[in-house]
Amino acid sequence: MSQLQTMLLGVVAGLAILLGPPLARPLLSARATARVFLTAFTGGLLVFMLWHVLYRAFVPLNGALLRFYDDMDDSTDVWTFSALFLGGLLVGYGILIWIDASTRAKGAVPPFDAGTTSSPSLQDQWGPGAGGGSVATHTFTQARPTASRPDTGRLAMSTAIAVGLHNLCEGLGIGNNGAYGWIAITTMLVVAVVFQNVVAGFALAAPFVTGPERAGGGRLTMLALIAGVPTILGTYLGWLVSDIGLDHDMVDTAMQAVAGGAILCVLLSMFTEVVKLGHRTALQLGLLTGLTVAFFGEILLMAGSGA
Numbered sequence: 001m002s003q004l005q006t007m008l009l010g011v012v013a014g015l016a017i018l019l020g021p022p023l024a025r026p027l028l029s030a031r032a033t034a035r036v037f038l039t040a041f042t043g044g045l046l047v048f049m050l051w052h053v054l055y056r057a058f059v060p061l062n063g064a065l066l067r068f069y070d071d072m073d074d075s076t077d078v079w080t081f082s083a084l085f086l087g088g089l090l091v092g093y094g095i096l097i098w099i100d101a102s103t104r105a106k107g108a109v110p111p112f113d114a115g116t117t118s119s120p121s122l123q124d125q126w127g128p129g130a131g132g133g134s135v136a137t138h139t140f141t142q143a144r145p146t147a148s149r150p151d152t153g154r155l156a157m158s159t160a161i162a163v164g165l166h167n168l169c170e171g172l173g174i175g176n177n178g179a180y181g182w183i184a185i186t187t188m189l190v191v192a193v194v195f196q197n198v199v200a201g202f203a204l205a206a207p208f209v210t211g212p213e214r215a216g217g218g219r220l221t222m223l224a225l226i227a228g229v230p231t232i233l234g235t236y237l238g239w240l241v242s243d244i245g246l247d248h249d250m251v252d253t254a255m256q257a258v259a260g261g262a263i264l265c266v267l268l269s270m271f272t273e274v275v276k277l278g279h280r281t282a283l284q285l286g287l288l289t290g291l292t293v294a295f296f297g298e299i300l301l302m303a304g305s306g307a
Contacts, residue, residue: 001178001181001182001183001186003178003179003239005178006174006175006178006179006186006235006239007232007235007236007239009174009178009186009187009190009235010171010174010175010190010231010232010234010235010236011232011235012190012194013167013170013171013174013190013193013194013197013231013235014167014171014197014228014229014230014231014232014235015228016193016194016197016198016228017163017167017197017198017200017201017204017224017227017228018201018221018224018225018228019198019201020197020198020199020200020201020202020203020204020205020224021201021202021204021205021217021220021221021223021224022217022220023198023201023202024038024201024202024204024205024206032277032279033279033282034282035277036274036277036278036279036282036283036286037279037282037283037285037286037289038202038205038206038286039206039207039270039274039286040274040282040283040284040285040286040287040290041202041206041286041287041289041290041293042159042202042203042206042270042290043267043270043271043274043286043287043290044286044287044288044289044290044291044292044293044294045199045200045202045203045290045291045293045294046159046162046203046263046266046267046270046290047267047287047290047291047294048290048291048294048295048298049163049166049200049259049263049294050260050263050264050267052294052298053166053169053256053257053259053260053263054256054257054260056169056252056256057084057085057088057252057253057256057257057260058085060081060249060250060252060253061078061081061082061085061253063249064077064078064080064081065078080250081249081250081253084250084253084254084257085253085257086257087254087257088253088254088255088256088257088258088260088261089257089258089260089261089264090261091257091258091261092162092165092257092258092259092260092261092262092263092264092265093261093262093264093265094261095161095258095261095262096158096161096162096261096262096265096266097265099157099158099161100154100158103153103154103157152207152208153207155207155266155269155270155273156204156207156208156223157223157226158262158265158266158269159203159204159206159207159223159227159266159270160204160223160224160226160227161226161227161262162259162262162263162265162266163200163203163204163227164226164227164228164229164230165230165255165258165259165262165263166200166259166263167193167197167227167228167230167231167234168230168231168233168234168237168255168259169234169252169255169256169259170189170193170196170231170234171230171231171232171233171234171235171236171237171238172234172235172237172238172241172248172251172252172255173189173234173238174186174189174190174193174231174234174235174238175234175235175236175237175238175239175240175241175242176238176239176241176242176248177189177238178235178238178239179238179239179242179243180242192297193231195297196294196297197227197228197231199293199294199297200227201224201227204220204223204224204227205220206270207270207273234255237251
């Protein structure tokens with residue numbers, strides 16, 4: 001399999017996520033119960049993604065531990081993979097915290113906005129000549145509080161970045177398998193990633209389902225590109241890693257851990273918002289359904305990768 005063919009497969013896998021948001025758009029105006037269900041469904045997908053990336057990040061570390069316990073290797077690999085695992089988690093979580101804080105700072109509305117209400121002058125309060133003689137009339141501007149901006153857009157952007165980091169890792173697998181010429185495995189892996197990305201496209205619309213903001217097609221498309229294009233980049237990097245002989249396990253551990261930290265940050269924000277909406281039955285059913293769909297997607301992924 002040539003590099004061009006592998007890259008084309010990566011493009012198909014990455015851009016498949018564009019199909020998800022249009023399918024979810026009709027739910028933006030659905031009943032509250034359906035909207036909670038979709039958000040919880042997205043949460044279930046992300047919970048499974050979190051397990052998936054952390055498991056894959058831990059596998060090389062587990063292998064290093066086994067070799068160390070069997071006296072087949074020293075502790076260098078154990079410390080290296082541990083640093084990559086924990087460092088990746090902190091980086092992924094910190095990236096989204098930093099992006100969220102920067103967005104808040106740039107788009108924040110001042111807590112007090114200058115209004116037109118003026119305080120009465122001394123003459124208005126005490127009558128002419130108050131204060132002994134001619135007193136100048138001073139007008140003071142009274143500040144009034146303004147409402148803060150909703151967090152819907154920031155949560156949607158964080159979700160797109162987290163899914164994008166996950167797709168970057170999937171792209172590494174596509175590029176790596178393509179570089180070794182494993183055509184059947186690479187093709188099945190792409191099919192699995194396409195399925196995952198179409199379903200993950202729902203996650204991009206979920207914040208707008210339960211939040212006060214509504215998103216148009218252009219905004220959802222932009223979020224889908226942020227989430228999907230990293231698959232293409234990961235495909236190129238996966239081919240490059242195999243071509244120049246870098247340690248694939250170290251690269252994969254670091255990237256999977258970064259994705260895990262980002263997904264964890266999104267999950268905490270998402271569930272903090274959705275539990276406020278009530279509808280516990282819809283919340284629980286949506287979470288279970290999301291986990292189930294992601295489970296069958298993982299079966300396809302494992303069959304495609306030969307795991």
